[in-house]
Amino acid sequence: MNKKYNWAILGCGKIARKFSSDLKLLSNANLYATASRSLKKAQDFANEFGFEKAYGSYEEMLADPQIDAVYVATPHSFHHEHAILCLKNKKAVLCEKAFAINKKEAEEMVACAKENNTFLMEAFWTMFQPSFVKAMEVIRSGELGKLKLVRSDFAFNGEFNPDNRLYNVALGGGSLLDIGIYPVFAALTSLGKPELLKTLVDFSSTGSEETISMIFKYKDGEMANLTSSFASLSPTQTEYWFENGYMILNPRWFTPTNITVKKNGEDEQILHSGHEKGWGYQYEAAHVMECLDAGKIQSGRMSWQMSLDLMETLDRVRIDAGIFFPDHDKNLFF
Missing domain, CATH: 3.40.50.720 (NAD(P)-binding Rossmann-like Domain)
Structure with missing residues:
Protein backbone atom coordinates (compact mmCIF):
# COMPACT_ATOMS: atom_id res chain seq x y z
CA MET A 1 0.00 0.00 0.00
CA TRP A 125 -1.55 21.10 -14.52
CA THR A 126 -2.35 20.97 -18.24
CA MET A 127 0.43 18.43 -18.79
CA PHE A 128 -1.58 15.94 -16.70
CA GLN A 129 -5.10 16.58 -18.03
CA PRO A 130 -6.54 13.44 -19.70
CA SER A 131 -7.57 15.51 -22.73
CA PHE A 132 -4.07 16.94 -23.18
CA VAL A 133 -2.53 13.48 -22.80
CA LYS A 134 -4.86 12.25 -25.58
CA ALA A 135 -3.91 15.17 -27.81
CA MET A 136 -0.21 14.37 -27.43
CA GLU A 137 -0.96 10.75 -28.35
CA VAL A 138 -2.68 11.88 -31.56
CA ILE A 139 0.33 14.03 -32.49
CA ARG A 140 2.81 11.24 -31.80
CA SER A 141 0.75 8.67 -33.72
CA GLY A 142 1.25 10.50 -37.02
CA GLU A 143 -2.28 9.62 -38.11
CA LEU A 144 -2.87 13.17 -39.34
CA GLY A 145 0.55 13.54 -40.92
CA LYS A 146 3.21 16.02 -39.97
CA LEU A 147 2.26 18.85 -37.61
CA LYS A 148 2.71 22.14 -39.47
CA LEU A 149 1.19 24.89 -37.32
CA VAL A 150 -0.02 25.49 -33.77
CA ARG A 151 -2.45 28.29 -33.02
CA SER A 152 -3.19 28.92 -29.35
CA ASP A 153 -4.75 31.74 -27.34
CA PHE A 154 -5.76 32.72 -23.83
CA ALA A 155 -7.40 36.08 -23.21
CA PHE A 156 -9.97 37.61 -20.90
CA ASN A 157 -11.20 41.15 -20.43
CA GLY A 158 -10.00 41.90 -16.92
CA GLU A 159 -10.60 44.96 -14.78
CA PHE A 160 -7.66 47.34 -14.83
CA ASN A 161 -6.21 47.83 -11.36
CA PRO A 162 -2.66 49.21 -11.09
CA ASP A 163 -2.20 47.58 -7.68
CA ASN A 164 -3.35 44.14 -8.81
CA ARG A 165 -0.58 41.59 -9.43
CA LEU A 166 -1.68 41.28 -13.07
CA TYR A 167 -0.63 44.88 -13.71
CA ASN A 168 2.12 45.30 -11.10
CA VAL A 169 5.60 45.08 -12.68
CA ALA A 170 7.15 44.48 -9.24
CA LEU A 171 5.10 41.25 -9.04
CA GLY A 172 5.96 40.08 -12.56
CA GLY A 173 2.71 41.51 -13.91
CA GLY A 174 1.54 41.14 -17.50
CA SER A 175 -0.39 38.60 -19.50
CA LEU A 176 2.67 36.65 -20.70
CA LEU A 177 3.76 35.02 -17.44
CA ASP A 178 0.23 34.76 -16.10
CA ILE A 179 -1.70 33.31 -19.06
CA GLY A 180 0.53 33.63 -22.15
CA ILE A 181 2.63 30.85 -20.68
CA TYR A 182 -0.15 28.44 -21.71
CA PRO A 183 0.05 29.08 -25.48
CA VAL A 184 3.86 28.99 -25.26
CA PHE A 185 3.55 25.64 -23.48
CA ALA A 186 1.27 24.37 -26.29
CA ALA A 187 3.98 25.18 -28.84
CA LEU A 188 6.85 23.72 -26.83
CA THR A 189 5.11 20.42 -26.06
CA SER A 190 4.23 19.84 -29.72
CA LEU A 191 6.98 21.54 -31.77
CA GLY A 192 9.81 22.16 -29.28
CA LYS A 193 11.88 25.31 -28.88
CA PRO A 194 11.61 27.69 -31.84
CA GLU A 195 14.52 28.65 -34.06
CA LEU A 196 13.17 32.19 -34.53
CA LEU A 197 10.50 34.24 -32.78
CA LYS A 198 8.86 37.62 -33.27
CA THR A 199 6.49 39.53 -31.01
CA LEU A 200 4.05 42.43 -31.04
CA VAL A 201 3.13 43.85 -27.65
CA ASP A 202 0.90 46.50 -26.06
CA PHE A 203 1.74 47.89 -22.63
CA SER A 204 -0.62 49.23 -19.97
CA SER A 205 -0.17 52.55 -18.18
CA THR A 206 1.69 50.78 -15.34
CA GLY A 207 4.36 49.56 -17.76
CA SER A 208 3.16 45.97 -17.61
CA GLU A 209 2.46 44.11 -20.84
CA GLU A 210 -1.29 43.79 -21.40
CA THR A 211 -1.49 42.04 -24.79
CA ILE A 212 1.12 40.06 -26.69
CA SER A 213 1.15 38.17 -29.97
CA MET A 214 3.98 35.78 -30.75
CA ILE A 215 5.06 33.96 -33.89
CA PHE A 216 7.47 31.04 -33.57
CA LYS A 217 9.26 29.57 -36.59
CA TYR A 218 11.04 26.23 -36.70
CA LYS A 219 13.88 24.92 -38.84
CA ASP A 220 11.66 22.70 -40.99
CA GLY A 221 9.10 25.44 -41.62
CA GLU A 222 6.64 24.68 -38.84
CA MET A 223 5.13 27.71 -37.14
CA ALA A 224 3.17 28.70 -34.04
CA ASN A 225 0.84 31.68 -33.67
CA LEU A 226 0.27 32.49 -30.00
CA THR A 227 -1.63 35.26 -28.20
CA SER A 228 -2.50 36.33 -24.65
CA SER A 229 -4.32 39.39 -23.35
CA PHE A 230 -6.06 40.94 -20.36
CA ALA A 231 -7.92 43.34 -22.68
CA SER A 232 -10.14 41.09 -24.82
CA LEU A 233 -12.08 37.85 -24.76
CA SER A 234 -10.80 34.96 -26.88
CA PRO A 235 -12.08 31.44 -27.65
CA THR A 236 -9.23 30.10 -25.46
CA GLN A 237 -8.57 27.07 -27.60
CA THR A 238 -5.57 25.42 -29.21
CA GLU A 239 -5.55 24.29 -32.82
CA TYR A 240 -3.06 21.88 -34.35
CA TRP A 241 -2.89 21.96 -38.14
CA PHE A 242 -1.40 18.88 -39.81
CA GLU A 243 -0.67 17.87 -43.41
CA ASN A 244 -3.80 15.72 -43.49
CA GLY A 245 -6.17 17.19 -40.94
CA TYR A 246 -6.54 19.23 -37.79
CA MET A 247 -7.14 18.80 -34.08
CA ILE A 248 -8.70 21.30 -31.68
CA LEU A 249 -8.43 21.32 -27.92
CA ASN A 250 -11.78 23.01 -27.39
CA PRO A 251 -12.41 26.17 -25.33
CA ARG A 252 -10.60 26.44 -22.04
CA TRP A 253 -8.24 24.01 -23.70
CA PHE A 254 -5.80 23.87 -20.78
CA THR A 255 -8.50 22.43 -18.46
CA PRO A 256 -10.27 19.06 -18.78
CA THR A 257 -12.07 19.44 -22.12
CA ASN A 258 -13.00 17.51 -25.24
CA ILE A 259 -11.07 17.32 -28.51
CA THR A 260 -12.21 17.73 -32.09
CA VAL A 261 -10.27 15.68 -34.65
CA LYS A 262 -10.74 16.02 -38.41
CA LYS A 263 -8.92 13.82 -40.89
CA ASN A 264 -8.97 14.76 -44.56
CA GLY A 265 -11.93 13.05 -46.28
CA GLU A 266 -13.58 11.98 -43.02
CA ASP A 267 -16.13 13.48 -40.64
CA GLU A 268 -15.08 15.28 -37.48
CA GLN A 269 -14.70 13.12 -34.38
CA ILE A 270 -15.13 14.25 -30.77
CA LEU A 271 -12.81 12.70 -28.21
CA HIS A 272 -14.00 13.10 -24.62
CA SER A 273 -11.57 13.67 -21.79
CA GLY A 274 -12.92 11.11 -19.35
CA HIS A 275 -12.67 13.71 -16.59
CA GLU A 276 -15.46 13.39 -14.03
CA LYS A 277 -14.77 15.30 -10.80
CA GLY A 278 -13.09 18.46 -9.58
CA TRP A 279 -11.24 21.22 -11.37
CA GLY A 280 -8.48 18.96 -12.69
CA TYR A 281 -5.67 19.78 -10.27
CA GLN A 282 -5.80 16.33 -8.71
CA TYR A 283 -3.92 14.81 -11.66
CA GLU A 284 -0.70 16.74 -11.02
CA ALA A 285 -0.90 16.08 -7.26
CA ALA A 286 -1.40 12.36 -7.89
CA HIS A 287 1.64 12.38 -10.18
CA VAL A 288 3.77 14.05 -7.51
CA MET A 289 2.89 11.30 -5.04
CA GLU A 290 3.63 8.61 -7.63
CA CYS A 291 7.08 10.15 -8.07
CA LEU A 292 7.61 10.27 -4.30
CA ASP A 293 6.51 6.64 -4.00
CA ALA A 294 9.20 5.77 -6.56
CA GLY A 295 11.88 7.79 -4.74
CA LYS A 296 12.27 10.31 -7.58
CA ILE A 297 13.30 13.94 -7.17
CA GLN A 298 11.97 15.03 -10.55
CA SER A 299 9.11 14.09 -12.84
CA GLY A 300 9.65 12.26 -16.09
CA ARG A 301 6.63 14.06 -17.57
CA MET A 302 7.06 17.63 -16.33
CA SER A 303 10.83 17.45 -16.07
CA TRP A 304 13.24 20.12 -14.90
CA GLN A 305 14.46 20.44 -18.48
CA MET A 306 10.92 21.11 -19.69
CA SER A 307 10.55 23.91 -17.14
CA LEU A 308 13.96 25.34 -18.06
CA ASP A 309 13.11 25.23 -21.77
CA LEU A 310 9.82 26.99 -21.04
CA MET A 311 11.52 29.71 -19.00
CA GLU A 312 14.23 30.12 -21.66
CA THR A 313 11.57 30.60 -24.34
CA LEU A 314 9.67 33.09 -22.19
CA ASP A 315 12.94 34.97 -21.64
CA ARG A 316 13.47 35.13 -25.41
CA VAL A 317 9.92 36.42 -25.88
CA ARG A 318 10.43 39.10 -23.23
CA ILE A 319 13.73 40.23 -24.73
CA ASP A 320 12.13 40.58 -28.17
CA ALA A 321 9.10 42.37 -26.71
CA GLY A 322 10.99 44.59 -24.27
CA ILE A 323 9.28 43.19 -21.18
CA PHE A 324 11.56 43.78 -18.20
CA PHE A 325 11.20 43.15 -14.46
CA PRO A 326 13.90 45.27 -12.76
CA ASP A 327 13.78 43.45 -9.40
CA HIS A 328 14.57 40.11 -11.08
CA ASP A 329 16.21 40.75 -14.47
CA LYS A 330 19.01 43.09 -13.41
CA ASN A 331 22.24 42.24 -15.26
CA LEU A 332 20.44 39.54 -17.25
CA PHE A 333 18.64 41.31 -20.08
CA PHE A 334 19.18 44.46 -22.12
Whole structure:
Protein backbone atom coordinates (compact mmCIF):
# COMPACT_ATOMS: atom_id res chain seq x y z
CA MET A 1 0.00 0.00 0.00
CA ASN A 2 1.35 3.42 -0.95
CA LYS A 3 2.15 6.00 1.68
CA LYS A 4 -0.33 8.72 2.63
CA TYR A 5 1.30 12.13 2.20
CA ASN A 6 0.85 15.18 4.40
CA TRP A 7 0.33 18.17 2.11
CA ALA A 8 0.91 21.80 3.00
CA ILE A 9 -0.26 24.91 1.19
CA LEU A 10 2.10 27.90 1.01
CA GLY A 11 0.02 30.91 0.01
CA CYS A 12 -3.74 30.78 0.53
CA GLY A 13 -5.03 32.49 -2.62
CA LYS A 14 -7.54 31.67 -5.34
CA ILE A 15 -5.60 28.90 -7.08
CA ALA A 16 -4.74 27.29 -3.73
CA ARG A 17 -8.46 27.01 -3.05
CA LYS A 18 -9.05 25.02 -6.24
CA PHE A 19 -6.02 22.83 -5.64
CA SER A 20 -7.06 22.09 -2.05
CA SER A 21 -10.58 21.19 -3.18
CA ASP A 22 -9.16 18.68 -5.66
CA LEU A 23 -6.64 17.32 -3.17
CA LYS A 24 -9.60 15.96 -1.21
CA LEU A 25 -10.33 13.62 -4.13
CA LEU A 26 -7.09 11.69 -3.56
CA SER A 27 -7.14 8.93 -0.94
CA ASN A 28 -3.36 9.10 -0.36
CA ALA A 29 -3.35 12.87 0.25
CA ASN A 30 -3.85 14.26 3.74
CA LEU A 31 -4.72 17.96 4.04
CA TYR A 32 -2.27 18.79 6.79
CA ALA A 33 -1.14 22.43 6.98
CA THR A 34 -1.58 25.92 5.56
CA ALA A 35 0.55 29.03 5.84
CA SER A 36 0.01 32.68 5.03
CA ARG A 37 1.59 35.94 6.09
CA SER A 38 -1.70 36.42 7.95
CA LEU A 39 -2.39 33.77 10.58
CA LYS A 40 -6.12 34.50 10.41
CA LYS A 41 -6.14 33.95 6.65
CA ALA A 42 -4.30 30.65 7.11
CA GLN A 43 -6.72 29.58 9.86
CA ASP A 44 -9.79 30.52 7.81
CA PHE A 45 -8.40 28.60 4.84
CA ALA A 46 -7.58 25.57 7.01
CA ASN A 47 -11.05 25.57 8.56
CA GLU A 48 -12.78 25.84 5.19
CA PHE A 49 -10.95 22.91 3.59
CA GLY A 50 -10.26 20.76 6.64
CA PHE A 51 -6.49 21.16 7.08
CA GLU A 52 -5.20 20.10 10.47
CA LYS A 53 -2.87 23.04 11.15
CA ALA A 54 -2.43 26.69 10.22
CA TYR A 55 0.67 28.85 10.46
CA GLY A 56 1.21 32.61 10.32
CA SER A 57 4.62 32.33 8.66
CA TYR A 58 6.10 30.13 5.96
CA GLU A 59 9.24 29.46 7.99
CA GLU A 60 7.24 28.18 10.95
CA MET A 61 5.22 25.83 8.76
CA LEU A 62 8.29 24.45 7.00
CA ALA A 63 9.87 23.61 10.36
CA ASP A 64 7.05 21.11 10.93
CA PRO A 65 8.64 17.65 10.47
CA GLN A 66 5.31 16.02 9.58
CA ILE A 67 5.01 17.81 6.22
CA ASP A 68 5.84 15.72 3.15
CA ALA A 69 4.92 17.95 0.21
CA VAL A 70 4.28 21.67 -0.26
CA TYR A 71 2.19 23.33 -2.93
CA VAL A 72 3.69 26.78 -3.56
CA ALA A 73 0.81 29.04 -4.62
CA THR A 74 2.20 32.53 -4.10
CA PRO A 75 2.58 34.99 -7.04
CA HIS A 76 5.29 33.89 -9.48
CA SER A 77 7.57 36.75 -8.42
CA PHE A 78 8.01 34.84 -5.13
CA HIS A 79 8.34 31.29 -6.51
CA HIS A 80 12.14 31.29 -6.55
CA GLU A 81 12.35 32.43 -2.92
CA HIS A 82 9.62 30.19 -1.59
CA ALA A 83 10.55 27.02 -3.50
CA ILE A 84 14.15 27.29 -2.31
CA LEU A 85 12.94 27.85 1.26
CA CYS A 86 10.93 24.62 1.02
CA LEU A 87 13.76 22.64 -0.58
CA LYS A 88 16.26 23.72 2.07
CA ASN A 89 13.80 22.33 4.63
CA LYS A 90 13.73 19.02 2.67
CA LYS A 91 10.09 19.39 1.65
CA ALA A 92 8.96 18.09 -1.74
CA VAL A 93 7.78 21.02 -3.84
CA LEU A 94 5.00 21.40 -6.39
CA CYS A 95 5.51 25.00 -7.54
CA GLU A 96 2.77 26.84 -9.39
CA LYS A 97 3.56 28.23 -12.83
CA ALA A 98 5.16 30.33 -14.04
CA PHE A 99 7.96 28.37 -12.38
CA ALA A 100 10.00 31.56 -11.87
CA ILE A 101 10.51 34.99 -13.41
CA ASN A 102 13.44 33.96 -15.61
CA LYS A 103 15.63 30.99 -16.47
CA LYS A 104 18.37 32.00 -14.04
CA GLU A 105 15.96 31.76 -11.12
CA ALA A 106 14.66 28.41 -12.42
CA GLU A 107 18.21 27.06 -12.68
CA GLU A 108 18.88 28.04 -9.08
CA MET A 109 15.70 26.24 -7.99
CA VAL A 110 16.76 23.08 -9.82
CA ALA A 111 20.27 23.30 -8.38
CA CYS A 112 18.79 23.56 -4.87
CA ALA A 113 16.62 20.48 -5.48
CA LYS A 114 19.70 18.52 -6.57
CA GLU A 115 21.77 19.78 -3.63
CA ASN A 116 19.09 18.77 -1.14
CA ASN A 117 18.08 15.59 -3.00
CA THR A 118 14.48 16.78 -2.76
CA PHE A 119 11.61 16.59 -5.25
CA LEU A 120 10.72 19.65 -7.30
CA MET A 121 8.16 20.03 -10.10
CA GLU A 122 6.43 22.91 -11.83
CA ALA A 123 2.67 22.71 -11.32
CA PHE A 124 1.78 22.85 -14.99
CA TRP A 125 -1.55 21.10 -14.52
CA THR A 126 -2.35 20.97 -18.24
CA MET A 127 0.43 18.43 -18.79
CA PHE A 128 -1.58 15.94 -16.70
CA GLN A 129 -5.10 16.58 -18.03
CA PRO A 130 -6.54 13.44 -19.70
CA SER A 131 -7.57 15.51 -22.73
CA PHE A 132 -4.07 16.94 -23.18
CA VAL A 133 -2.53 13.48 -22.80
CA LYS A 134 -4.86 12.25 -25.58
CA ALA A 135 -3.91 15.17 -27.81
CA MET A 136 -0.21 14.37 -27.43
CA GLU A 137 -0.96 10.75 -28.35
CA VAL A 138 -2.68 11.88 -31.56
CA ILE A 139 0.33 14.03 -32.49
CA ARG A 140 2.81 11.24 -31.80
CA SER A 141 0.75 8.67 -33.72
CA GLY A 142 1.25 10.50 -37.02
CA GLU A 143 -2.28 9.62 -38.11
CA LEU A 144 -2.87 13.17 -39.34
CA GLY A 145 0.55 13.54 -40.92
CA LYS A 146 3.21 16.02 -39.97
CA LEU A 147 2.26 18.85 -37.61
CA LYS A 148 2.71 22.14 -39.47
CA LEU A 149 1.19 24.89 -37.32
CA VAL A 150 -0.02 25.49 -33.77
CA ARG A 151 -2.45 28.29 -33.02
CA SER A 152 -3.19 28.92 -29.35
CA ASP A 153 -4.75 31.74 -27.34
CA PHE A 154 -5.76 32.72 -23.83
CA ALA A 155 -7.40 36.08 -23.21
CA PHE A 156 -9.97 37.61 -20.90
CA ASN A 157 -11.20 41.15 -20.43
CA GLY A 158 -10.00 41.90 -16.92
CA GLU A 159 -10.60 44.96 -14.78
CA PHE A 160 -7.66 47.34 -14.83
CA ASN A 161 -6.21 47.83 -11.36
CA PRO A 162 -2.66 49.21 -11.09
CA ASP A 163 -2.20 47.58 -7.68
CA ASN A 164 -3.35 44.14 -8.81
CA ARG A 165 -0.58 41.59 -9.43
CA LEU A 166 -1.68 41.28 -13.07
CA TYR A 167 -0.63 44.88 -13.71
CA ASN A 168 2.12 45.30 -11.10
CA VAL A 169 5.60 45.08 -12.68
CA ALA A 170 7.15 44.48 -9.24
CA LEU A 171 5.10 41.25 -9.04
CA GLY A 172 5.96 40.08 -12.56
CA GLY A 173 2.71 41.51 -13.91
CA GLY A 174 1.54 41.14 -17.50
CA SER A 175 -0.39 38.60 -19.50
CA LEU A 176 2.67 36.65 -20.70
CA LEU A 177 3.76 35.02 -17.44
CA ASP A 178 0.23 34.76 -16.10
CA ILE A 179 -1.70 33.31 -19.06
CA GLY A 180 0.53 33.63 -22.15
CA ILE A 181 2.63 30.85 -20.68
CA TYR A 182 -0.15 28.44 -21.71
CA PRO A 183 0.05 29.08 -25.48
CA VAL A 184 3.86 28.99 -25.26
CA PHE A 185 3.55 25.64 -23.48
CA ALA A 186 1.27 24.37 -26.29
CA ALA A 187 3.98 25.18 -28.84
CA LEU A 188 6.85 23.72 -26.83
CA THR A 189 5.11 20.42 -26.06
CA SER A 190 4.23 19.84 -29.72
CA LEU A 191 6.98 21.54 -31.77
CA GLY A 192 9.81 22.16 -29.28
CA LYS A 193 11.88 25.31 -28.88
CA PRO A 194 11.61 27.69 -31.84
CA GLU A 195 14.52 28.65 -34.06
CA LEU A 196 13.17 32.19 -34.53
CA LEU A 197 10.50 34.24 -32.78
CA LYS A 198 8.86 37.62 -33.27
CA THR A 199 6.49 39.53 -31.01
CA LEU A 200 4.05 42.43 -31.04
CA VAL A 201 3.13 43.85 -27.65
CA ASP A 202 0.90 46.50 -26.06
CA PHE A 203 1.74 47.89 -22.63
CA SER A 204 -0.62 49.23 -19.97
CA SER A 205 -0.17 52.55 -18.18
CA THR A 206 1.69 50.78 -15.34
CA GLY A 207 4.36 49.56 -17.76
CA SER A 208 3.16 45.97 -17.61
CA GLU A 209 2.46 44.11 -20.84
CA GLU A 210 -1.29 43.79 -21.40
CA THR A 211 -1.49 42.04 -24.79
CA ILE A 212 1.12 40.06 -26.69
CA SER A 213 1.15 38.17 -29.97
CA MET A 214 3.98 35.78 -30.75
CA ILE A 215 5.06 33.96 -33.89
CA PHE A 216 7.47 31.04 -33.57
CA LYS A 217 9.26 29.57 -36.59
CA TYR A 218 11.04 26.23 -36.70
CA LYS A 219 13.88 24.92 -38.84
CA ASP A 220 11.66 22.70 -40.99
CA GLY A 221 9.10 25.44 -41.62
CA GLU A 222 6.64 24.68 -38.84
CA MET A 223 5.13 27.71 -37.14
CA ALA A 224 3.17 28.70 -34.04
CA ASN A 225 0.84 31.68 -33.67
CA LEU A 226 0.27 32.49 -30.00
CA THR A 227 -1.63 35.26 -28.20
CA SER A 228 -2.50 36.33 -24.65
CA SER A 229 -4.32 39.39 -23.35
CA PHE A 230 -6.06 40.94 -20.36
CA ALA A 231 -7.92 43.34 -22.68
CA SER A 232 -10.14 41.09 -24.82
CA LEU A 233 -12.08 37.85 -24.76
CA SER A 234 -10.80 34.96 -26.88
CA PRO A 235 -12.08 31.44 -27.65
CA THR A 236 -9.23 30.10 -25.46
CA GLN A 237 -8.57 27.07 -27.60
CA THR A 238 -5.57 25.42 -29.21
CA GLU A 239 -5.55 24.29 -32.82
CA TYR A 240 -3.06 21.88 -34.35
CA TRP A 241 -2.89 21.96 -38.14
CA PHE A 242 -1.40 18.88 -39.81
CA GLU A 243 -0.67 17.87 -43.41
CA ASN A 244 -3.80 15.72 -43.49
CA GLY A 245 -6.17 17.19 -40.94
CA TYR A 246 -6.54 19.23 -37.79
CA MET A 247 -7.14 18.80 -34.08
CA ILE A 248 -8.70 21.30 -31.68
CA LEU A 249 -8.43 21.32 -27.92
CA ASN A 250 -11.78 23.01 -27.39
CA PRO A 251 -12.41 26.17 -25.33
CA ARG A 252 -10.60 26.44 -22.04
CA TRP A 253 -8.24 24.01 -23.70
CA PHE A 254 -5.80 23.87 -20.78
CA THR A 255 -8.50 22.43 -18.46
CA PRO A 256 -10.27 19.06 -18.78
CA THR A 257 -12.07 19.44 -22.12
CA ASN A 258 -13.00 17.51 -25.24
CA ILE A 259 -11.07 17.32 -28.51
CA THR A 260 -12.21 17.73 -32.09
CA VAL A 261 -10.27 15.68 -34.65
CA LYS A 262 -10.74 16.02 -38.41
CA LYS A 263 -8.92 13.82 -40.89
CA ASN A 264 -8.97 14.76 -44.56
CA GLY A 265 -11.93 13.05 -46.28
CA GLU A 266 -13.58 11.98 -43.02
CA ASP A 267 -16.13 13.48 -40.64
CA GLU A 268 -15.08 15.28 -37.48
CA GLN A 269 -14.70 13.12 -34.38
CA ILE A 270 -15.13 14.25 -30.77
CA LEU A 271 -12.81 12.70 -28.21
CA HIS A 272 -14.00 13.10 -24.62
CA SER A 273 -11.57 13.67 -21.79
CA GLY A 274 -12.92 11.11 -19.35
CA HIS A 275 -12.67 13.71 -16.59
CA GLU A 276 -15.46 13.39 -14.03
CA LYS A 277 -14.77 15.30 -10.80
CA GLY A 278 -13.09 18.46 -9.58
CA TRP A 279 -11.24 21.22 -11.37
CA GLY A 280 -8.48 18.96 -12.69
CA TYR A 281 -5.67 19.78 -10.27
CA GLN A 282 -5.80 16.33 -8.71
CA TYR A 283 -3.92 14.81 -11.66
CA GLU A 284 -0.70 16.74 -11.02
CA ALA A 285 -0.90 16.08 -7.26
CA ALA A 286 -1.40 12.36 -7.89
CA HIS A 287 1.64 12.38 -10.18
CA VAL A 288 3.77 14.05 -7.51
CA MET A 289 2.89 11.30 -5.04
CA GLU A 290 3.63 8.61 -7.63
CA CYS A 291 7.08 10.15 -8.07
CA LEU A 292 7.61 10.27 -4.30
CA ASP A 293 6.51 6.64 -4.00
CA ALA A 294 9.20 5.77 -6.56
CA GLY A 295 11.88 7.79 -4.74
CA LYS A 296 12.27 10.31 -7.58
CA ILE A 297 13.30 13.94 -7.17
CA GLN A 298 11.97 15.03 -10.55
CA SER A 299 9.11 14.09 -12.84
CA GLY A 300 9.65 12.26 -16.09
CA ARG A 301 6.63 14.06 -17.57
CA MET A 302 7.06 17.63 -16.33
CA SER A 303 10.83 17.45 -16.07
CA TRP A 304 13.24 20.12 -14.90
CA GLN A 305 14.46 20.44 -18.48
CA MET A 306 10.92 21.11 -19.69
CA SER A 307 10.55 23.91 -17.14
CA LEU A 308 13.96 25.34 -18.06
CA ASP A 309 13.11 25.23 -21.77
CA LEU A 310 9.82 26.99 -21.04
CA MET A 311 11.52 29.71 -19.00
CA GLU A 312 14.23 30.12 -21.66
CA THR A 313 11.57 30.60 -24.34
CA LEU A 314 9.67 33.09 -22.19
CA ASP A 315 12.94 34.97 -21.64
CA ARG A 316 13.47 35.13 -25.41
CA VAL A 317 9.92 36.42 -25.88
CA ARG A 318 10.43 39.10 -23.23
CA ILE A 319 13.73 40.23 -24.73
CA ASP A 320 12.13 40.58 -28.17
CA ALA A 321 9.10 42.37 -26.71
CA GLY A 322 10.99 44.59 -24.27
CA ILE A 323 9.28 43.19 -21.18
CA PHE A 324 11.56 43.78 -18.20
CA PHE A 325 11.20 43.15 -14.46
CA PRO A 326 13.90 45.27 -12.76
CA ASP A 327 13.78 43.45 -9.40
CA HIS A 328 14.57 40.11 -11.08
CA ASP A 329 16.21 40.75 -14.47
CA LYS A 330 19.01 43.09 -13.41
CA ASN A 331 22.24 42.24 -15.26
CA LEU A 332 20.44 39.54 -17.25
CA PHE A 333 18.64 41.31 -20.08
CA PHE A 334 19.18 44.46 -22.12
